[in-house]
Amino acid sequence: xxxxxxxxxxxxxxxxxxxxxxxxxxxxxxxxxxxxxxxxxxxxxxxxxxxxxxxxxxxxxxxxxxxxxxxxxxxxxxxxxxxxxxxxxxxxxxxxxxxxxxxxxxxxxxxxxxxxxxxxxxxxxxxxxxxxxxxxxxxxxxxxxxxxxxxxxxxxxxxxxxxxxxxxxxxxxxxxxxxxxxxxxxxxxxxxxxxxxxxxxxxxxxxxxxxxxxxxxxxxxxxxxxxxxxxxxxxxxxxxxxxxxxxxxxxxxxxxxxxxxxxxxxxxxxxxxxxxxxxxxxxxxxxxxxxxxxxxxxxxxxxxxxxxxxxxxxxxxxxxxxxxxxxxxxxxx
Amino acid sequence: xxxxxxxxxxxxxxxxxxxxxxxxxxxxxxxxxxxxxxxxxxxxxxxxxxxxxxxxxxxxxxxxxxxxxxxxxxxxxxxxxxxxxxxxxxxxxxxxxxxxxxxxxxxxxxxxxxxxxxxxxxxxxxxxxxxxxxxxxxxxxxxxxxxxxxxxxxxxxxxxxxxxxxxxxxxxxxxxxxxxxxxxxxxxxxxxxxxxxxxxxxxxxxxxxxxxxxxxxxxxxxxxxxxxxxxxxxxxxxxxxxxxxxxxxxxxxxxxxxxxxxxxxxxxxxxxxxxxxxxxxxxxxxxxxxxxxxxxxxxxxxxxxxxxxxxxxxxxxxxxxxxxxxxxxxxxx
Numbered sequence: 073x074x075x076x077x078x079x080x081x082x083x084x085x086x087x088x089x090x091x092x093x094x095x096x097x098x099x100x101x102x103x104x105x106x107x108x109x110x111x112x113x114x115x116x117x118x119x120x121x122x123x124x125x126x127x128x129x130x131x132x133x134x135x136x137x138x139x140x141x142x143x144x145x146x147x148x149x150x151x152x153x154x155x156x157x158x159x160x161x162x163x164x165x166x167x168x169x170x171x172x173x174x175x176x177x178x179x180x181x182x183x184x185x186x187x188x189x190x191x192x193x194x195x196x197x198x199x200x201x202x203x204x205x206x207x208x209x210x211x212x213x214x215x216x217x218x219x220x221x222x223x224x225x226x227x228x229x230x231x232x233x234x235x236x237x238x239x240x241x242x243x244x245x246x247x248x249x250x251x252x253x254x255x256x257x258x259x260x261x262x263x264x265x266x267x268x269x270x271x272x273x274x275x276x277x278x279x280x281x282x283x284x285x286x287x288x289x290x291x292x293x294x295x296x297x298x299x300x301x302x303x304x305x306x307x308x309x310x311x312x313x314x315x316x317x318x319x320x321x322x323x324x325x326x327x328x329x330x331x332x333x334x335x336x337x338x339x340x341x342x343x344x345x346x347x348x349x350x351x352x353x354x355x356x357x358x359x360x361x362x363x364x365x366x367x368x369x370x371x372x373x374x375x376x377x378x379x380x381x382x383x384x385x386x387x388x389x390x391x392x393x394x395x396x397x398x399x400x401x402x403x404x405x
Numbered sequence: 406x407x408x409x410x411x412x413x414x415x416x417x418x419x420x421x422x423x424x425x426x427x428x429x430x431x432x433x434x435x436x437x438x439x440x441x442x443x444x445x446x447x448x449x450x451x452x453x454x455x456x457x458x459x460x461x462x463x464x465x466x467x468x469x470x471x472x473x474x475x476x477x478x479x480x481x482x483x484x485x486x487x488x489x490x491x492x493x494x495x496x497x498x499x500x501x502x503x504x505x506x507x508x509x510x511x512x513x514x515x516x517x518x519x520x521x522x523x524x525x526x527x528x529x530x531x532x533x534x535x536x537x538x539x540x541x542x543x544x545x546x547x548x549x550x551x552x553x554x555x556x557x558x559x560x561x562x563x564x565x566x567x568x569x570x571x572x573x574x575x576x577x578x579x580x581x582x583x584x585x586x587x588x589x590x591x592x593x594x595x596x597x598x599x600x601x602x603x604x605x606x607x608x609x610x611x612x613x614x615x616x617x618x619x620x621x622x623x624x625x626x627x628x629x630x631x632x633x634x635x636x637x638x639x640x641x642x643x644x645x646x647x648x649x650x651x652x653x654x655x656x657x658x659x660x661x662x663x664x665x666x667x668x669x670x671x672x673x674x675x676x677x678x679x680x681x682x683x684x685x686x687x688x689x690x691x692x693x694x695x696x697x698x699x700x701x702x703x704x705x706x707x708x709x710x711x712x713x714x715x716x717x718x719x720x721x722x723x724x725x726x727x728x729x730x731x732x733x734x735x736x737x738x
Contacts (some may be wrong), residue, residue: 203631205662266602266635267595294637297684298536301638302599308630329538332683339679346676350665351630 074166074191074256075134076104079125080118083151084111085140091116093168094139097254100229100244104256106133111150116140125154125161135191137253138167145170147179156182166191168249193252194260196272203270203309205351210280213402214312215290215361216344218334220299220327222320223363223391224290225251227398230390231316232287234399241284245276247306251289261291262302269302273309285402288312294343295335296326304347311351314405315344316398317385320363321375337383358401360387407499407524407589408467409437412458413451414491416484417444418473424449426501427472430587433562433577437589439466444483449473458487458494468524470586471500478503480512489515499524501582526585527593529605536603536642538684543613546735547645548623548694549677551667553632553660555653556696556724557623558584560731563723564649565620567732574617578609580639584622594624595635602635606642618735621645627676628668629659637680644684647738648677649731650718653696654708670716691734693720 080094088095098105098118107123110116118139123131136158142148147155147169155165159182167173173190174180183190213231215224228244229251235242244251246258259272277286288310292299317340326332335343341357348355360379364372372389379387386397413427421428431438431451440456443449451472456464469491475481480488480502488498492515500506506523507513516523546564548557561577562584568575577584579591592605610619621643625632650673659665668676674690681688693712697705705722712720719730 205630205659205665262598262600264599265595266597266599266638267632269599269634270631294680295683297538297641298603299600300641300680300683301602301634301636303634304627304637305599305634308633326538331540332538335683343676343679346672347627347633350628350633350668 074253075164076256077106077131077133078104078135078137079106079123079128079133079163080108080139081136081151082108082110082114082116082118083138083140083148085114085116088116090142091118091140093141093250093253094118094137096250097137097139100233100254106131109136109154111154125158125163129161129163133163135164135166138165138169141169147171147173147176152178155179159183159186159188162186162188164189164191166193166253168193168253170194193249194263196260196264200259200264200268200272200275202267203274208274208277208279208311209282210284210286211313212277212286212288212310213314213316214288214306214310215316215318216303216307216340217290217293217318218295218337218340219293219320219323220296222318223361224318227316227318227361227390227395228287228289229254230395231398231402234395235285235287238399241281243284243286245286245288247273247276247289247291261306262299266301269305270309273306277310290318294347295340297329297332307344307348308351312348312355313352314356314358314402315348316359316361317341317357318361318363322366337379341383356405357385358405359385359398361398362387362389364389364392407586408497409589410439410464410466411437411468411470412439412456412461412466412496413441413472414469414484414487415441415443415447415449415451416471416473416481418447418449421449423475424451424473426474426583426586427451427470429583430470430472433566433587439464442469442487444487458491458496462494466496468497468499471498471502474502480504480506480509485511488512492516492519492521495519495521497522497524499526499586501526501586503527526582527596529593529597533592533597533601533605533608535600536607541607541610541612541644542615543617543619544646545610545619545621545643546647546649547621547639547643548649548651549636549640549673550623550626550651551628551670551673552626552653552656553629555651556694557651560649560651560694560723560728561620561622562587563728564731564735567728568618568620571732574614576617576619578619578621580606580609580622580624594639595632599634602638603642606639610643623651627680628673630662630665640677640681641684645681645688646685647689647691647735648681649692649694650674650690651694651696655699670712674716689738690718691738692718692731694731695720695722697722697725
């Protein structure tokens, strides 16, 4: 567990896109954020109070979260002074960067000397068990995609927010770096050793109230040859009662795999259902989340209407339209 | 690469079954084995020359392979004296046990002092790349099972042996501890980090002659919730041209998963093919390997004949009947 509230470190972000971790935290857990720290020349802005470390401390912040990624996922030399100061002033640090905080001797030393924690959320924090497949109480919903990076995390977060707004019991379960930083806990599934992947998902989504839903962040795709094993471990470890199919309809080829075309939604539905029903025979596909960012309004509405007709399921872009209809469909299960 | 020839260490094996690693090496790579070392009370016997370490050295042996597993996969206290002697006399050690040789201070020290290698084949020896999905030259065959431990390794080894006996180009590609010790190399796939599983399989089965076949050792099952992710990584990383379905028809539930019934062969065929054709659209299911160890001769023949009729594919128990008909089917692809 990473301690909140956070102070978001945007460093010298070269553009707003590189601060997408900070953006995710600000959008989905604003209550966890005290403010932002920006260095000179920073081109990102979360529109929350700019603070010094001292001001952040006075505001109760506990952890400096690196909310920006530079090229290569390195811990930038220009950030060091302020990160070491943060440790000296009593903050923990959290990062989802490829380079680990713990591997930087100066940061590791400062953390040890000041009794602070370095949270590298790319690295599993524990040994997970082998999955046992035993049926758990409570309900689970998993977003599965035609490809990587089609909006699975966004969909799960949007549905979770909608459910909590309605007073329903829901917990977003993070399985990737950004999700873990947003919520402060989770499993970095792509870094777990093969034998324990499904067990890690079981651990992440334990027994719960009968009317509680875990909204599980999906990873990869059954049809993405680089990461499909992670996806199947999520399907089998998660024992989902409900699947949401996620698609980005303009993609010419699978992410990072020229020559591989994304599957159709019917094929994703049929394949995912067969596999999901191994772990949970009652599993159903309840809706479709369409990422229409590359379509204009008319195109988006036309596309979703067509999908809805042909698939016989609600098709929604939660970014444009909210997740209400997906939650309605989930509640009808 | 583990250096051959081996001397097989059977220790104080309490029964022949606990020496199944040694048995596998003796059965499949007898040319790699100089002899066996048995301690007092050893209840296993590979029917190869008993040797002292000095005799093994004189016979040219390079590596002492721990061919026995005791309860818990520990390195037995009673083995230590001889293992340290072996290092002092110039042998490397190789083990697939759960407990690692390198974690034993006395063995690690003796190895370092004598410049010898400790091969813990459960641990990946390198960092594997992320899979790129690029089509490779040469052909690949993968055994996929209705369950774990139904004979996938045996099937691949038997087909590889038959192909080489016919003068065809074939390489068995090991993906588990026993297979790696048998051949001296491979990938311990269940110990690889999730993101790199499929990439490890690509690395293991590289470009090759157009008429060369990799016979890839399968792991887990698409229908085994604990390990299915490993299986899918094999299917996508392996880009198989041919699948062999493996079944053990008397199993009441999936291994280690009471309440989970093994899938039918049709469902395995259809599910595996859809997924395999993502990476290799030409993939075909060419035959069925039936593990009939729990059936008598009549039952076995009757069962295989029925499977053959209903699936329209050759159904063979390679242990009883040899792998000839499976290789015939493969060559007809």
